[in-house]
Amino acid sequence: MSDRTAQAKQVLAAQNIELPSWAFGNSGTRFKVFAQQGVPRDPFEKLADAAQVNQYTGAARSVALHIPWDKVDDYGALAAHAAGLGVQIGTINSNTFQDDDYMLGSVCHPDPAVRRKATEHLLECVDIMDATGSRDLKLWFADGTNYPGQDSIADRQDRLAEVLTEVYARLGDHQRLLLEYKLFEPSFYTMDVPDWGTAYAHCLKLGPKAQVVIDTGHHAPGTNIEFIVAILLREGKLGGFDFNSRFYADDDLMVGSADPFQLFRIMHELALRGVVGPDSGIAYMLDQCHNIEPKIAGQIRSVMNVQEATAKALLVDTDALAAAQAAGDVLGANAVLMDAYNTDVRPLLVELRAEQGLDADPMAAYAASGYAEKIKADRQGGQAAGWGA
Ligand code: LRH
Ligand code: MN
Numbered sequence: 423m424s425d426r427t428a429q430a431k432q433v434l435a436a437q438n439i440e441l442p443s444w445a446f447g448n449s450g451t452r453f454k455v456f457a458q459q460g461v462p463r464d465p466f467e468k469l470a471d472a473a474q475v476n477q478y479t480g481a482a483r484s485v486a487l488h489i490p491w492d493k494v495d496d497y498g499a500l501a502a503h504a505a506g507l508g509v510q511i512g513t514i515n516s517n518t519f520q521d522d523d524y525m526l527g528s529v530c531h532p533d534p535a536v537r538r539k540a541t542e543h544l545l546e547c548v549d550i551m552d553a554t555g556s557r558d559l560k561l562w563f564a565d566g567t568n569y570p571g572q573d574s575i576a577d578r579q580d581r582l583a584e585v586l587t588e589v590y591a592r593l594g595d596h597q598r599l600l601l602e603y604k605l606f607e608p609s610f611y612t613m614d615v616p617d618w619g620t621a622y623a624h625c626l627k628l629g630p631k632a633q634v635v636i637d638t639g640h641h642a643p644g645t646n647i648e649f650i651v652a653i654l655l656r657e658g659k660l661g662g663f664d665f666n667s668r669f670y671a672d673d674d675l676m677v678g679s680a681d682p683f684q685l686f687r688i689m690h691e692l693a694l695r696g697v698v699g700p701d702s703g704i705a706y707m708l709d710q711c712h713n714i715e716p717k718i719a720g721q722i723r724s725v726m727n728v729q730e731a732t733a734k735a736l737l738v739d740t741d742a743l744a745a746a747q748a749a750g751d752v753l754g755a756n757a758v759l760m761d762a763y764n765t766d767v768r769p770l771l772v773e774l775r776a777e778q779g780l781d782a783d784p785m786a787a788y789a790a791s792g793y794a795e796k797i798k799a800d801r802q803g804g805q806a807a808g809w810g811a
């Protein structure tokens with residue numbers, strides 16, 4: 423085994439891909455939410471399903487919550503339940519997009535009373551982080567406008583900055599605020615945090631505990647996401663990822679399914695700088711919905727897709743790449759990258775799983791476990807993921 427392969431295995435063994443609790447609930451589009459049998463009825467069961475993904479991949483040791491979709495009376499009990507299942511509660515995602523009050527926005531709303539309500543929700547999310555031991559608060563705002571003149575673009579930025587400042591001040595020493603941007607939807611003329619530049623500008627003003635999140639589905643078609651990764655890394659402002667795939671918009675399909683080469687290019691930028699591991703300060707999360715495929719298996723496949731892209735990125739011959747780049751050897755440099763991308767890393771991952779005491783084929787092992795049949799029999803009336811419930 424080459425040194426590079428051995429090193430790759432070490433990094434892969436430590437890799438963590440956080441799962442979204444909402445991936446396990448029923449979901450769909452605005453046209454139809456499809457009810458699957460056996461889906462979780464409460465956050466405790468969502469954690470149980472997420473633990474299955476970790477059991478067969480060994481690479482998904484934390485689960486993100488979405489509040490209030492995952493509201494419970496006792497978050498300490500939920501965290502203890504997670505620990506008992508061998509996982510932990512990760513990022514807390516806020517939700518200021520589902521109340522009627524938020525029709526014209528939340529933290530950017532022209533009415534101070536609505537902004538106050540949204541701010542109180544964000545502060546409550548930090549309370550929950552205290553109870554669960556979570557490090558990260560992930561903020562995504564549906565705020566924006568649909569029509570020119572509807573509201574002042576600049577004033578809305580001021581309102582946003584004011585709320586972010588208050589929430590930032592509430593964070594504990596080891597807590598962070600991750601600001602997620604999105605180009606479009608649900609607003610179509612302006613989003614108040616449409617791109618990485620806007621998120622970066624706010625995070626820079628706030629301070630070191632504020633970082634940008636890249637959701638891979640939140641860009642214009644053709645955007646070079648790995649360029650954004652490189653820039654944010656360089657500035658020390660890359661807080662994490664919401665991984666998913668898209669063909670057209672914010673499709674929330676399984677990561678690495680629509681464009682595995684893009685995922686590889688992103689992971690290459692991260693591997694180059696040695697920040698793939700869980701101690702990098704970059705939260706690697708999935709943000710997906712499984713509308714027509716089974717959810718637990720969909721999450722297992724997604725984790726495997728990230729592992730495969732990561733393995734390929736770790737196999738890039740960085741010495742040869744640097745030499746070709748320095749020599750201005752355009753085709754040579756490109757060939758080094760493509761060699762790694764075209765490597766079949768599945769045998770390497772099978773070896774890794776054997777070393778970790780895992781089954782070689784997580785999909786088959788989960789299918790053979792009988793868990794899917796058991797939850798179908800045991801659970802009646804599962805929860806919708808959140809939207810369109
Ligand atoms: C918005 C988003 C954001 C939300 C999640 C459910 O499109 O990506 O991260 O919290 O979807
Ligand atoms: Mn997201």
Ligand code: MN
Pocket residue numbers: 637639640672709
């Ligand atoms: Mn999204």
